[in-house]
Amino acid sequence: MFIGRISIGLIVLIWSTLSFAQKGNPKKRFIVTFKEQAESLSAQSFSVSESTKEVVFAESKEVVLESFDNVKSVDEDIFLTVDSTANDSRYDEQWALGLAQGAIEIEEAWDMTKGDASVVVAVIDTGILAHEDLSSKVLPGYDFISDSNISRDGNGRDSDPTDEGDYLNPSDSCSNGSFKSSSWHGTHVSGIIAAKSNNGIGVAGVNWNSKILPVRALGKCGGLTSDIADAVKWAAGVSVSGVPANANPANVINLSLGGSGPCTSVMQDAINSARAKGAVVVVAAGNNSDNLDVNPYTPANCQGVIVVGSNNQLGQKSYFSNYGSSVDLLAPGGGTGGSILSLGNQGSTTATFDTYSYQSGTSMAAPFVSGVASLILSVNKGLFPDQVEKILQDTTSSFATGSNCTDGCGSGILNARLAIIEALETTPDETYSETDPLSAGGGEESKVLNVSEDKKGGICGTIDTSGGNGGGKGPLSMVLFVVLGLIIQMKKSSKLIGGE
Ligand SMILES: [Ca+2]
């Protein structure tokens, strides 16, 4: 055998083992054809006879030529495909996925991965509806709402995570005296992450193949910290008393919810235990236009979470988005330029039939990050939560020139393409860790913070009870809300599936 071929074999082995994933390698792939010399050096033996081929990865053709002897030819092994796009009927309304200043470059990421079916994203939210553009991607979830006054399904915890509607009647204590339609928030959030892409109808999700684990914890007026914390633990595969084990532990947990107050020890413990199972926890920054360094907003002020603020289509911070040193990055959430299209339902109280709706808020921004986190883990499942956070932060796009976001908006705007490239080049490292900046109500401060005064707390804006034994199951029963800035029901929102 030729020395060249032996060294190639060795190099291919080393390179493919150490540096490169099998899929979507960012370095170029070359087919090297070698000259095959005859056994005996007769006068005619210098003619080239049978040739052999090898595949190598390298920066350039020149590098390959310099590295090996007896090379007959080097050709780049080009991957031929159409550029990734999606044929969903309303795909052109999904500005957040494209190349606009405030968008995430998802098509370029899809050229490298469309997601792995073994990756699971938990959506801890209002529950889920059986939407035509999502259902096949939904795993069996759970209803963690312990209070039947909040759950609307007539009971406490059970195995059915169906969204029963979070509408409010004027007589409801948290309604501010006016009727409010159901948001179908959990279905909207889930659709951003994993609506069925390229099926010709509706919208495309960030991840074409990974699964949604619906965990219901928010109902009428919000949800209790004790229920949400148990939902976080269960989602990650941690055992929760009285609840069957989760057969599909989540790799990513999306929390598009929050409320004013400290990071409780109950919630921090749940996050810590989920992280110990390897789960990436993504949290919305909230929609109060507040600086989180001085305004306590939870669970964004807990440690070990990826805090996501919102940017608009122009690549600026959305006017409603909270900001501060704990915000890790921004992702599309609407505001000036357009809201976020995803899955909805026509029913204003209980569910009727499938629609698509525009909503805006950091609730919409967080699932873009969760979706890209699931793509990162699809190409490199061994990565640890802090590594995923670092990749997401390292690879952001810059804000628009003259942006209002000079401080407290994290490293920039989510960029799926760059995130996948860095994920492919990152080696799993259990020892890598990051410490989140402390924001108001985080860390030790949570033990002394007075949360009785509430100014701003999401839709309903109040903390139900705090401290001591305030009526719920946990030591601190705080009501958290969906982080939804505006529900913009544009004319397009009530279009039916296939109606276009
Ligand atoms: Ca129930």
Ligand SMILES: [Ca+2]
């Ligand atoms: Ca679709």
Ligand SMILES: [Ca+2]
């Ligand atoms: Ca963080």
